[in-house]
Amino acid sequence: MLIRLENITKEYENGGVITKVLKNISLQVKEGEFVAIMGPSGSGKSTLMHIIGFLDRPTGGTYFFNNENTDSFSDDDLARIRNERIGFVFQSFNLLPRTSVLDNVILPLTYSKQKNHIEKATEALKSVGLENRLSFLSNQISGGQKQRVAIARALVCDPKVIFADEPTGNLDSKSGATVMNILGRLNEEGRTVILVTHDRFVAEHARRIITIKDGMITGDEENKTQKKSELTEEGPEDSLSFGNLSRK
Numbered sequence: 001m002l003i004r005l006e007n008i009t010k011e012y013e014n015g016g017v018i019t020k021v022l023k024n025i026s027l028q029v030k031e032g033e034f035v036a037i038m039g040p041s042g043s044g045k046s047t048l049m050h051i052i053g054f055l056d057r058p059t060g061g062t063y064f065f066n067n068e069n070t071d072s073f074s075d076d077d078l079a080r081i082r083n084e085r086i087g088f089v090f091q092s093f094n095l096l097p098r099t100s101v102l103d104n105v106i107l108p109l110t111y112s113k114q115k116n117h118i119e120k121a122t123e124a125l126k127s128v129g130l131e132n133r134l135s136f137l138s139n140q141i142s143g144g145q146k147q148r149v150a151i152a153r154a155l156v157c158d159p160k161v162i163f164a165d166e167p168t169g170n171l172d173s174k175s176g177a178t179v180m181n182i183l184g185r186l187n188e189e190g191r192t193v194i195l196v197t198h199d200r201f202v203a204e205h206a207r208r209i210i211t212i213k214d215g216m217i218t219g220d221e222e223n224k225t226q227k228k229s230e231l232t233e234e235g236p237e238d239s240l241s242f243g244n245l246s247r248k
């Protein structure tokens, strides 16, 4: 089992007041799944994703990653797992400003043991259809393109798991569809994708939909009507490069 959470809790204490944000979350995710975590604003989706993605630690419960209890992992272990095994995509892109598209994607490689940084970053950008934007600065591209750079950055170290927190939240519907298609392809290639969204339409791209409310899981269902990735009706440049997305 790739991910196994047992009674995970997360509490915050502010001035003596304890807020329970996650309440006994137990769930399992197998390698290769495409899971959406859905729920209203404030329900704990991002908190849960940050714990599963090792950006934060739980207050209670046990988290097994690849059948290993993560309690004993040091901060260095967690940093290594984040770099080698996990890719993150956020609503607000989180690109480095005044930095080229290529350098944004090279960055995670500089923290890794990998070689051939320029080739790998170029390949990742090619897979999201941005090979003709390599030297543009991150503020010289559109929102949809920024999110594709962020996906290339998430992909460049060849992670097993991709976490995306509201990846389409700041995008128009067409760019959002492109991003969801790319995430669908990445899943078809065998990567595990865990998507956080409050949007049912976006969630329906996943094969499994987990609903959380007020820090508790209230639903966990197979999505039999999964929206399949398909070519979008973008300009020739986009559809051409989109067709190059590698399939293993």
Ligand SMILES: Nc1ncnc2c1ncn2[C@@H]1O[C@H](COP(=O)(O)OP(=O)(O)OP(=O)(O)O)[C@@H](O)[C@H]1O
Residues within 6 Å of the ligand: 012, 013, 014, 019, 021, 039, 040, 041, 042, 043, 044, 045, 046, 047, 048, 198
């Ligand atoms: N540092 C903190 N101290 C106290 N409460 C916090 C802290 N961080 C988050 N929370 C609370 O945790 C709850 C869940 O937050 P979280 O960001 O996980 O929600 P979410 O489901 O991702 O919402 P959204 O859809 O708006 O992004 C919120 O009620 C929030 O106020």
Ligand SMILES: [Mg+2]
Residues within 6 Å of the ligand: 045, 046, 047, 165
């Ligand atoms: Mg959130």
